[in-house]
Amino acid sequence: xxxxxxxxxxxxxxxxxxxxxxxxxxxxxxxxxxxxxxxxxxxxxxxxxxxxxxxxxxxxxxxxxxxxxxxxxxxxxxxxxxxxxxxxxxxxxxxxxxxxxxxxxxxxxxxxxxxxxxxxxxxxxxxxxxxxxxxxxxxxxxxxxxxxxxxxxxxxxxxxxxxxxxxxxxxxxxxxxxxxxxxxxxxxxxxxxxxxxxxxxxxxxxxxxxxxxxxxxxxxxxxxxxxxxxxxxxxxxxxxxxxxxxxxxxxxxxxxxxxxxxxxxxxxxxxxxxxxxxxxxxxxxxxxxxxxxxxxxxxxxxxxxxxxxxxxxxxxxxxxxxxxxxxxxxxxxxxxxxxxxxxxxxxxxxxxxxxxxxxxxxxxxx
Amino acid sequence: xxxxxxxxxxxxxxxxxxxxxxxxxxxxxxxxxxxxxxxxxxxxxxxxxxxxxxxxxxxxxxxxxxxxxxxxxxxxxxxxxxxxxxxxxxxxxxxxxxxxxxxxxxxxxxxxxxxxxxxxxxxxxxxxxxxxxxxxxxxxxxxxxxxxxxxxxxxxxxxxxxxxxxxxxxxxxxxxxxxxxxxxxxxxxxxxxxxxxxxxxxxxxxxxxxxxxxxxxxxxxxxxxxxxxxxxxxxxxxxxxxxxxxxxxxxxxxxxxxxxxxxxxxxxxxxxxxxxxxxxxxxxxxxxxxxxxxxxxxxxxxxxxxxxxxxxxxxxxxxxxxxxxxxxxxxxxxxxxxxxxxxxxxxxxxxxxxxxxxxxxxxxxx
Numbered sequence: 241x242x243x244x245x246x247x248x249x250x251x252x253x254x255x256x257x258x259x260x261x262x263x264x265x266x267x268x269x270x271x272x273x274x275x276x277x278x279x280x281x282x283x284x285x286x287x288x289x290x291x292x293x294x295x296x297x298x299x300x301x302x303x304x305x306x307x308x309x310x311x312x313x314x315x316x317x318x319x320x321x322x323x324x325x326x327x328x329x330x331x332x333x334x335x336x337x338x339x340x341x342x343x344x345x346x347x348x349x350x351x352x353x354x355x356x357x358x359x360x361x362x363x364x365x366x367x368x369x370x371x372x373x374x375x376x377x378x379x380x381x382x383x384x385x386x387x388x389x390x391x392x393x394x395x396x397x398x399x400x401x402x403x404x405x406x407x408x409x410x411x412x413x414x415x416x417x418x419x420x421x422x423x424x425x426x427x428x429x430x431x432x433x434x435x436x437x438x439x440x441x442x443x444x445x446x447x448x449x450x451x452x453x454x455x456x457x458x459x460x461x462x463x464x465x466x467x468x469x470x471x472x473x474x475x476x477x478x479x480x481x482x483x484x485x486x487x488x489x490x491x492x493x494x495x496x497x498x499x500x501x502x503x504x505x506x507x508x509x510x511x512x513x514x515x516x517x518x519x520x521x522x523x524x525x526x527x528x529x530x531x532x533x534x535x536x537x538x539x540x541x542x543x544x545x546x547x548x549x550x551x552x553x554x555x556x557x558x559x560x561x562x563x564x565x566x567x568x569x570x571x572x573x574x575x576x577x578x579x580x581x582x583x584x585x586x587x588x589x590x591x592x593x594x595x596x597x598x599x600x601x602x603x604x605x606x
Numbered sequence: 607x608x609x610x611x612x613x614x615x616x617x618x619x620x621x622x623x624x625x626x627x628x629x630x631x632x633x634x635x636x637x638x639x640x641x642x643x644x645x646x647x648x649x650x651x652x653x654x655x656x657x658x659x660x661x662x663x664x665x666x667x668x669x670x671x672x673x674x675x676x677x678x679x680x681x682x683x684x685x686x687x688x689x690x691x692x693x694x695x696x697x698x699x700x701x702x703x704x705x706x707x708x709x710x711x712x713x714x715x716x717x718x719x720x721x722x723x724x725x726x727x728x729x730x731x732x733x734x735x736x737x738x739x740x741x742x743x744x745x746x747x748x749x750x751x752x753x754x755x756x757x758x759x760x761x762x763x764x765x766x767x768x769x770x771x772x773x774x775x776x777x778x779x780x781x782x783x784x785x786x787x788x789x790x791x792x793x794x795x796x797x798x799x800x801x802x803x804x805x806x807x808x809x810x811x812x813x814x815x816x817x818x819x820x821x822x823x824x825x826x827x828x829x830x831x832x833x834x835x836x837x838x839x840x841x842x843x844x845x846x847x848x849x850x851x852x853x854x855x856x857x858x859x860x861x862x863x864x865x866x867x868x869x870x871x872x873x874x875x876x877x878x879x880x881x882x883x884x885x886x887x888x889x890x891x892x893x894x895x896x897x898x899x900x901x902x903x904x905x906x907x908x909x910x911x912x913x914x915x916x917x918x919x920x921x922x923x924x925x926x927x928x929x930x931x932x933x934x935x936x937x938x939x940x941x942x943x944x945x946x947x948x949x950x951x952x953x954x955x956x957x958x959x960x961x962x963x964x965x966x967x968x969x970x971x972x
Contacts, residue, residue: 278910299810299898318900344715444665532665534684544644
């Protein structure tokens with residue numbers, strides 16, 4: 241059954257007349273058409289009778305058709321009010337539209353007001369949870385793509401580690417990594433590549449800059465690629481020159497926490513169980529206050545997607561879920577370490593997509 | 607007066623108690639702090655008494671402070687409901703908050719529902735127009751940055767044109783351009799760089815790929831850089847080998863349209879006047895149906911910002927506005943040409959920021 245049919249099915253079962261799918265990632269999920277419309281209106285109306293209509297900037301209509309869109313299309317120009325075109329379409333299609341489900345986490349208040357204007361008698365509900373559940377379980381073709389995306393992430397770490405040398409800047413290493421990926425046909429990273437060194441590793445969201453690699457540094461890589469519309473996301477931390485005892489202790493604690501969480505993955509285990517297992521290990525080593533973020537997040541078409549792997553999420557893992565496991569310890573002015581893998585929940589355990597070694601790599605310094 | 611004071615001023619004048627500013631670009635505009643919070647909550651509450659509070663992921667608090675944020679801060683963890691923390695803060699700060707202005711073009715329905723939940727008695731209005739007006743007129747320091755951003759865009763075109771050679775792919779040329787920019791310290795492009803060749807130039811939103819340059823191709827570059835938080839955006843189209851008569855005619859028509867619109871720019875002229883001037887020239891040459899988009903868009907912190915330069919926008923230009931002028935003609939299976947400059951409205955005319963030549967450049971083919 242196609243992804244679009246799944247949504248029609250849900251609409252029929254829930255007694256909803258139509259859904260408006262507007263997140264570019266969800267539009268891609270159901271149509272194969274990838275677009276960044278900026279402020280222009282893009283979305284797919286799915287109806288309970290298994291018909292659909294895409295509304296998009298007129299100049300992208302040929303691209304949507306080339307991507308395989310076979311249903312109705314409304315192409316709007318910059319001088320059109322696209323919502324009025326949608327109103328006409330719906331009026332022609334059916335006498336009334338009593339209920340409409342929207343992505344409440346994506347539709348903005350101004351668009352919500354437009355929807356209320358053109359469909360004044362419609363009851364509006366949310367379809368976010370349904371889309372999250374649909375995207376949660378990856379099918380075999382999605383998993384094959386995600387495996388390949390993770391392979392490129394491993395390769396990127398390999399290149400990054402091989403580029404480390406005294407006096408090189410974070411940005412120089414970053415550029416070498418991205419150039420190597422481009423040479424392999426990767427045109428997009430799944431987020432801004434992070435190469436941080438020395439004390440900067442202690443900022444979980446730090447920005448690479450012109451700091452030069454020095455003996456005794458940790459170097460932290462956090463990166464991922466977009467491959468056929470799907471994301472990978474890996475973090476590795478390596479040492480340049482002999483690490484101090486404290487650096488070693490931080491590294492080994494994170495590694496132990498990461499491995500413990502990964503080994504726990506199988507259907508039926510809860511998300512919070514994973515997070516708390518890693519968090520306990522870190523707390524017992526005395527670094528609890530320095531693990532300042534959740535354990536991980538869903539991964540797929542979006543680099544951060546449903547669900548969030550937190551200490552309070554009681555959701556049970558199911559086969560086919562893909563998410564990251566990425567504990568970290570960030571001690572200000574000392575060092576930060578994060579180790580991150582992408583994992584798949586299998587029938588009775590876990591498949592680890594990212595394969596770059598996790599034992600502490602020490603690059604000899606002169 | 608600081609940008610934050612401007613907003614407080616507006617709140618006082620309009621009898622609004624507070625504003626919630628949540629677009630990452632607007633948060634940067636008023637605070638100098640740039641963040642991409644993904645699905646996490648980021649925003650600044652500005653109050654009419656010139657106080658303010660930023661709510662953001664806890665792990666980014668040090669970065670916000672380092673960027674110069676001196677007001678209150680709420681750092682939330684992944685297990686917090688950030689809105690509840692906001693509710694407590696507001697309850698402690700003042701007895702009641704009767705009116706709140708939000709960015710209706712950014713706040714999503716689910717967040718709107720959260721705001722209504724934590725502030726059940728507040729009247730909610732939009733502050734989008736006010737922020738648009740504030741950002742519309744660039745001050746001298748912003749203009750200095752935009753000039754520099756445009757210089758880098760010119761340089762990128764120079765590199766791109768010098769890389770054109772028979773058999774090279776669009777992606778190879780693109781990579782050479784971005785590598786040259788990175789070597790100059792540019793870490794972000796303002797959007798995905800476009801290098802299109804041959805018939806692909808006829809798709810205004812086409813994607814660069816492995817097509818190889820051939821004799822007789824037009825090659826279209828559309829790109830821009832982010833420099834100190836501000837964007838540039840340039841398009842140039844060049845020929846590889848002698849163009850056909852039709853290619854020449856298309857090029858000369860676009861050039862004439864572009865120049866006519868640029869020459870018209872000065873305070874008091876309407877946006878639609880610019881668009882229609884260019885559109886008329888293209889229509890009279892017989893290509894009206896192939897100019898499928900607006901003439902241009904505002905430019906600044908966002909690569910597409912207020913206002914839209916369309917055939918129906920009656921807004922009058924004012925000194926300090928910065929926008930693009932980018933007519934194009936896209937004849938399917940023949941060729942596409944777009945020429946785009948970034949311009950500033952000066953006291954009595956126009957300053958053109960992008961300076962790469964616009965006469966048709968013909969690269970000799972063997």
